[in-house]
Amino acid sequence: MPSSTVHRIYNFSAGPAVMPLQVLEQAQRELVSLPGVGMSVMEISHRSKTFEEILARAIADIRELSGLDDRYQVLLLQGGASLQFSMVPMNLLGAGRTADYIDTGSWADKAAKEAKRVGDVNVTGSTKADNYSRIPNPAEVTLTAGAAYVHITTNNTIEGTEWTDLPATGQVPLVADASSNIFSRPMPFDRFGLLYAGAQKNLGPSGVTLVLIRQDLLERSPANLPTMMNYKVQAENNSLYNTPPTFGIYLLGLTMKWLKSLGGLAGIAAINQRKAAKLYTEVDRSGFYRGTAQHESRSLMNVTFRLPSEELEKLFNKEATANGLDGLKGHRSVGGMRASIYNAFPEEGVDALIEFMREFERTRG
Ligand code: PMP
Numbered sequence: 001m002p003s004s005t006v007h008r009i010y011n012f013s014a015g016p017a018v019m020p021l022q023v024l025e026q027a028q029r030e031l032v033s034l035p036g037v038g039m040s041v042m043e044i045s046h047r048s049k050t051f052e053e054i055l056a057r058a059i060a061d062i063r064e065l066s067g068l069d070d071r072y073q074v075l076l077l078q079g080g081a082s083l084q085f086s087m088v089p090m091n092l093l094g095a096g097r098t099a100d101y102i103d104t105g106s107w108a109d110k111a112a113k114e115a116k117r118v119g120d121v122n123v124t125g126s127t128k129a130d131n132y133s134r135i136p137n138p139a140e141v142t143l144t145a146g147a148a149y150v151h152i153t154t155n156n157t158i159e160g161t162e163w164t165d166l167p168a169t170g171q172v173p174l175v176a177d178a179s180s181n182i183f184s185r186p187m188p189f190d191r192f193g194l195l196y197a198g199a200q201k202n203l204g205p206s207g208v209t210l211v212l213i214r215q216d217l218l219e220r221s222p223a224n225l226p227t228m229m230n231y232k233v234q235a236e237n238n239s240l241y242n243t244p245p246t247f248g249i250y251l252l253g254l255t256m257k258w259l260k261s262l263g264g265l266a267g268i269a270a271i272n273q274r275k276a277a278k279l280y281t282e283v284d285r286s287g288f289y290r291g292t293a294q295h296e297s298r299s300l301m302n303v304t305f306r307l308p309s310e311e312l313e314k315l316f317n318k319e320a321t322a323n324g325l326d327g328l329k330g331h332r333s334v335g336g337m338r339a340s341i342y343n344a345f346p347e348e349g350v351d352a353l354i355e356f357m358r359e360f361e362r363t364r365g
Contacts, residue, residue, distance in 0.1 A: 010349035012339045013327035014157055014302060015180070016200040020344040023204075023254040041250045046243050054246075055239070058253035065256060065264055066189045068212060073235045075211040076249055081107075081179045081198040083229075084209060085114035088151065088175055088194065091221045091231045093119040097148040100124055102141060102167065105132045105156030106333055111177055115151070122147070131334075132159040134294040141167060149173045149193060155181035157201075158331040160304030160338060161297040166191055173217060181301050182210065183259060184343055185269035193217050201301070202343045204252030207245040259343065268343050275341050275350045276300040282354045288361045292336060306336040308365075313337060316360055325353055 011018040034041050037050050044050055059074045068074075077083070088111075093099050099119065101112035103126035115121045125141035127134050143150060150169045155162045157180040166174065166188070173193025182197040189195065194213045200206035213231055221232040228234075233241055262268050280298060283289045283305045292304045307313045313336060317329045330336040341350060 009324040009326050010346070010352055011326050012341070012345070012349075012353070014201070014331070014338060014340040015198070015342075016206050017202075017340055017342050018344045018346075019205070019251070020255060020258045023251060023258055023344075026254055027251060042247045044246070046240060046246050051246055054250050054253055055244075058249055058256060061253065061256035061260060062210070062212075065183060065259060066212065068189050071215055072190075073213050073215055073218065073231075075213065075231065075234050076239045076244060076252070077209045077211055077234060078207065078245055080206070080209055081177055081196060082110070082114075084177065084196040084211065085111045086118065087229050087231065088149075088196070089115040089118035089121075090225055090229055092173070092175070092194070092217060093148045094220060094222075095119070097146075098122050098144045099148045100143050100150040100172075102126075102136065102150065102152045103128060104135055104153055104161065104163075105159045106331075107157060107177060107179070108151075108153040111151060111153065130294075131292070132156060132161065133292055134297040135161055135163050138167065143167075143169065143172070147172050149175045151175045151177070154178040154187075155184075155299050155301055157302050157340075158334055158338075160291075160293045160299045160302040162299035162301065164296075173214070180340075180342075181299070183265055183268070184272050184301055186265040199248065199252055201340075204255045205248050208248040208252050210252075255344075271347065272300045272341070272343065275345070275347055276303065278354060279303050279339060279341065279350055282357055286361065286365075288365045289357065292334070301340060301342055303339040303341060304330060304334070304336060305339075310335065312364060315364065319360065320353075320356055323352075323356055325349075325356055328353075 032040055062074050089099060099115055100122045103109055103123050112121055112123050122144050125136035127136050150172055154176050162181055174191055175194045176192055178195050179197045180201050183202050196211045199208040203210060218232045218235050221230045259268060283291045289305045292306060307316055320328050328337050328339055330338040339353060
């Protein structure tokens with residue numbers, strides 16, 4: 001860790017989550033005056049040449065990392081993934097049609113509930129009866145013929161499960177909430193009609209939402225939608241219809257540059273696989289800890305596990321926090337522990353957690 005940096009603890013938060021240290025340090029150096037500009041990035045017009053270049057660079061790097069060409073539009077919007085729960089059906093569903101939603105977790109459920117406010121929704125493949133501990137197999141999913149789209153949640157942040165093989169949807173566009181595993185590994189991005197993600201886990205700070213949308217789907221946006229919620233308008237204005245979250249986009253751009261420096265998505269995937277494999281090995285080692293996601297559905301990003309009792313979980317969390325391991329408490333809806341180890345989470349932090357887990361088991365087990 002560079003000596004210029006104050007002490008940082010290990011941040012296992014599910015989001016907003018840890019950012020790459022290099023990104024924070026560059027932002028710190030440039031905060032008061034962008035090199036060659038003499039003003040903070042927060043102080044310049046979103047229509048200035050400087051900001052246009054920052055935006056263009058960020059979009060170009062998103063394209064490079066995802067491998068998507070100009071058949072896709074890259075949008076950087078606001079309102080978080082939660083606003084996409086509404087914008088997706090408002091733009092894509094259309095009257096008289098049905099959208100399929102595969103129910104793999106609390107966020108998937110929320111997405112479906114918002115879509116129901118807009119139109120006709122078919123919820124399918126639910127694994128709720130299994131506490132969302134797994135991704136459904138294809139036989140459990142019943143898709144509507146001629147559906148407007150099929151919606152999935154690529155990584156279930158709360159439950160710690162992740163899709164590996166995407167569902168086959170034929171000509172029906174696949175729409176994904178990829179908030180918690182976007183750019184954690186190579187994905188066949190061109191299998192999606194639309195993919196969205198709140199930035200605050202793998203892309204940058206909260207306040208920016210990435211939307212990748214296939215150009216032909218922009219034609220579905222009804223002209224009478226509220227302007228800000230219309231993908232077509234946002235696309236025509238290159239995400240500059242109104243003042244965008246300029247500082248967040250700048251930080252997202254630095255984060256993309258950092259990802260490229262690690263070898264892009266293949267590079268980060270190797271690191272993520274190593275981190276997750278170590279941690280799951282420890283979870284499985286003795287039976288004291290118990291992983292809550294079924295093996296074949298386990299997430300590389302959110303590792304969820306329980307201890308033998310809620311008392312021990314409380315104590316684990318308290319002592320972990322005291323040892324500089326922050327944010328391990330599971331989501332309030334499921335309990336237990338959750339270690340979120342997104343792209344920027346350092347491998348030394350996983351090693352520190354494993355060491356702590358062994359020591360805790362030795363003294364309390
Ligand atoms: N979807 C998923 C998978 C999430 O993990 C979250 C946030 N944790 C959301 C949606 C909601 O995102 P936002 O707060 O950006 O609206």
